[in-house]
Amino acid sequence: MIEQLTVFLENEKGRLAAACQTLADAGINMHALNLADTADFGVVRMLCDTPEAASGALKAAGYRAAVTPVLGVRVPNVPGGLARLLSFMDEQEANIEYGYCFSVNDDVAIDVLKVDGDSGIEEKLTAAGFEPVRPEDIYELD
CATH class of the missing domain: 3.30.2130.10 (VC0802-like)
Known part of the structure; x- marks a missing residue:
């Protein structure tokens, strides 16, 4: 997270x-x-x-x-990148309270999701081939 x-x-x-x-x-x-x-x-x-x-x-x-x-996940910056992530989250019965996305470059976007519960969702995402964003990727640890 x-x-x-x-x-x-x-x-x-x-x-x-x-x-x-x-x-x-x-x-x-x-x-x-x-x-x-x-x-x-x-x-x-x-x-x-x-x-x-x-x-x-x-x-x-x-x-x-x-x-x-919040959960940050790198996805391909292509049509369907977010849809694939959301389909996976739906399969996991994850309740998404809100979300937003931004492009990092032409190849990668980051989807930010506020997920209710399921503290193991990052491990599930990684096992399914998704790349969760680590804190050190976004900010300085303070």
């Missing part, structure tokens, strides 16, 4: 920019960002180089932030 930074922002102009500036000022590098909205809040999910330090910097600036374990 890898660690994702989750930040809750008021749905107001400039809040995302201010949160990102807070991270920049703290020397935190973001690798991926996903933004979803609700009626009152935006939910920002990101991968960054130092998730615990990022959470601390945001909390010190008055933001609601938390570090959440």
Whole structure:
């Protein structure tokens, strides 16, 4: 599992920019960002180089932030790459709460999934030929 930074922002102009500036000022590098909205809040999910330090910097600036374990899996960056992974997850009866993807290059994408339960899913993925992302592949261990 890898660690994702989750930040809750008021749905107001400039809040995302201010949160990102807070991270920049703290020397935190973001690798991926996903933004979803609700009626009152935006939910920002990101991968960054130092998730615990990022959470601390945001909390010190008055933001609601938390570090959440998520599953990252490398898949071929081709049509059907995600579908194959999701079919496998369905066969394992894994409950996926949410997910997002990003391309690393023309050949590889990383799919990030919040999976409910099944602490052995990484081993099952590896045995099935998938490549889970290791923490040291995404961020500095802090």
